[in-house]
Amino acid sequence: MAKKEFGSQELMEKLVSLCKRRGFIFQSSEIYGGFNGFWDYGPYGVKMKRAIENLWWNYMVETRQDVEGLDSTIICHPQVWKASGHVDQFSDLMCDCKDCKARHRVDQMPDQTVCPNCNSKNLTEPREFNLMMKTYVGPVFDEEHVAYLRAETCQPIFVDFQQVRIATRQKLPFGIAQIGKAFRNEINPRNFTFRSREFTQMEMEYFCEDENSMEIWEYWKNERLRYYREVLGFSDDVLRIYVHEKLAHYAKAAVDIEVKFPFGWGELEGIHHRGTWDISRHQEFSGADLAYVDENGKRTIPTVVETSVGLDRTFLALLGNAYDEEEAATKKEGQETDVRVVLRLPATVAPIQVAILPISKKLDENAQKLFQDLSGKFRCEYDVTGSIGKRYRRQDEIGTPFCVTFDFDSVNDNAVTIRERDSMEQVRVNITQLKDYFNDHI
């Protein structure tokens, strides 16, 4: 079916409104006026977010023998971020020109008292700009106790690389995966949850020999693309590859998988060849031996291929591509049709997979049993309030793929009606076969 087209701003407004109204995403600290760059996931949001996480974890870790999981701390030894380059590269002295409002890096100004843009001398004092969130460890708030909230989840993976390898007896090539929060003091958070200051990353670092690292990089690029197509259901016309032209000095290749967001194309995942940079830097800064030694005694500093996903972006992209409106018949007085809002989400990520709806409150008791039965196996919701049509539309709006309706005949024939979200078609299924049906369809 052809989806309705929306203007970018129009769709974003609809999404933000739906997210708030139905409990997907709230602005953080809203009763205090909100907090720029921070978002809370509400009841449906957290269900969907975890579903996306679990899919990734299952695909990247559970079903693979060559990838191990990790859950590291958000706050690491400050040296981690010196070694990674974040303290120096994320930190610049900047000053503003009070006349032309331009901002300059102090170390790039030929004369630090003159604005390179308008030659004004009316400059602010140099101030430190750092994209890493800073905190203090211990009760004394002085420079010696400064620590940082991780700006990316991959650095602790590199730091723990050797411990994971020894504990799991993995041989090259193998990967370590982690899902967790990362923090950046973005100057300008924008586009709803797309760029925020606290966000969740799903990263996998694959350690390998340098000679076949490009094949491995190709492998992961294709594998991840396949994932977006086949597992998350993105169509080819909303996916594309962006090839980095400027590479970091240590990297051999880098692409981003981009997806069409309501506001335009944006990065969803980076597939980056990181060379031996990270491991060798941590070896240098820590003094620890992080080399991999094979059965012949050959020492290798592993080359790293990274797949790095923004979970919040995946969430937003799924919502944006799922949102649809269509004309639907209505019994409302004075109108033939009504607008049906429907999230065409894949069943695997829908916050509610099966809604159990008794056609009448008189059937409450019987239908409750259905809920008890199915809720352990699928994400279920029970709703008895309002007309059946209204309840179907409520479920459409949050992307529930299946509604199970228990009616007056169900008591006699032990069968229920399954109503499918996109087609609105119904099938009669025996209650004993419900689980099989949903196993096949979800």
Place this chain on the structure above:
RNA sequence: GCGAGUGUAGCUCAGUGGUAGAGCGUCACGUUGCCAACGUGAAUGUCGUGGGUUCAACUCCCAUCACUCGCUCCA
């Protein structure tokens, strides 16, 4: 960070220097019994926040916060 715009009920939005509004949604009851049905009733507002002007401010002024758009930024 700069510039412009916006901020009133859960959502979408009217509104006027003099008692706070609608539609939708929500809840209850009745009716109905497969696509936002109908009827009756109900609840819900620091008018973003703080300050100022005024006899009186949701309205005018200032500041601030948040959101949107454009630029900038995004190792």
